[in-house]
Amino acid sequence: MYITRIISLFFIFAVFFGNGQVGINTKTPLATLDVQGNLGIRKKIYLGGSDGAQGILGQKGTVLVSQGQGLPPVWKMLRVPPFDPFLYFSFYNIGVKTQNGLAIGNATSGSNIYTENQSLTSFLGTVTASGGVINDLTQTVTINNPESILAFSFETIFMINSTAQYQGADIAIGIFVDDKLKGVRVYTLDSEVAGLVRDFYTFNLIAAAQNLSVGQHTVKVACTRRSNNNNFTGDIGIGKSVYTNLNDFMMQSSFMIESYEKPNPTNTTPVYIP
Incomplete structure (x- = not known):
């Protein structure tokens, strides 16, 4: 059992340090973490972190917004409220x-x-x-x-x-x-x-x-x-x-x-x- 765990850990580190990409349900990851399937997040998402900083949590009511190619996503507040389709x-x-x-x-x-x-x-x-x-x-x-x-x-x-x-x-x-x-x-x-x-x-x-x-x-x-x-x-x-x-x-x-x-x-x- 211990030998199996050691081999598994060795395989994970080899993949991670070998090409810097990890794939789940794929043998050819195209990103740092490539998930082919559903992704569930049960707690928090931090944006803009670094080796010395954890990053920023979104406030209540904010959403993740793409800034376009080459730029990281950001937390943004929606500019419009829910609409009543019968009102102007x-x-x-x-x-x-x-x-x-x-x-x-x-x-x-x-x-x-x-x-x-x-x-x-x-x-x-x-x-x-x-x-x-x-x-x-x-x-x-x-x-x-x-x-x-x-x-x-x-x-x-x-x-x-x-x-x-x-x-x-x-x-x-x-x-x-x-x-x-x-x-x-x-x-x-x-x-x-x-x-x-x-x-x-x-x-x-x-x-x-x-x-x-x-x-x-x-x-x-x-x-x-x-x-x-x-x-x-x-x-x-x-x-x-x-x-x-x-x-x-x-x-x-x-x-x-x-x-x-x-x-x-x-x-x-x-x-x-x-």
């Missing part, structure tokens, strides 16, 4: 800002009535100089469920370069998904007094889009100068300074997009993204 959850949000707004001359697109899903081209009108898209705010979002809702929040400064009393301009700012209008606000700004003052206004727009198809969608913010008041011909600024009482930093625009979705059982997106 905020899956992600995007926030962007820019000092590259629009400086628009005296061309106008007309005081039109806007409708949902109207095209971006018809919104801006035939006179292209009357407005445009704030390109730095354009974003691509992904919809995983057709019942999703996209919520938008846009803020900027509207400024007129006028020195005459009661002169001003009428504008419209819209949010578009795939070049279709989803939300719009109009505003008229006139100078209150004559002189060196250049009037400005903090403009806000909140809108939403729903019943979008599964896949990627492009979101844009666009502005058009609808009309001029009292023969006003000066420039207007949308998130862009047109006079020295404000600079581009003070005029900058910000745009938030939030996605609210009902959990989709066919969604294969990982719950944790490193």
Whole structure:
């Protein structure tokens, strides 16, 4: 019996020290420990240990996450809670800002009535100089469920370069998904007094889009100068300074997009993204 044990131990050490690999249920191990079969762990798992340190135990609620080829796994907390499939959850949000707004001359697109899903081209009108898209705010979002809702929040400064009393301009700012209008606000700004003052206004727009198809969608913010008041011909600024009482930093625009979705059982997106 003792001779058998000695021979068995000799065989194990020979395998271990001979090629540095041990196989269970395999004669050709491909890793330091290659288990061909089920693996049961009844107590603890330590990660990142060394000859002088035991390693790190995972905390309650953490899971083992691969960091990719050549990197060791790590303990990570799930970023999302359990989902109720009948409720909406905020899956992600995007926030962007820019000092590259629009400086628009005296061309106008007309005081039109806007409708949902109207095209971006018809919104801006035939006179292209009357407005445009704030390109730095354009974003691509992904919809995983057709019942999703996209919520938008846009803020900027509207400024007129006028020195005459009661002169001003009428504008419209819209949010578009795939070049279709989803939300719009109009505003008229006139100078209150004559002189060196250049009037400005903090403009806000909140809108939403729903019943979008599964896949990627492009979101844009666009502005058009609808009309001029009292023969006003000066420039207007949308998130862009047109006079020295404000600079581009003070005029900058910000745009938030939030996605609210009902959990989709066919969604294969990982719950944790490193």
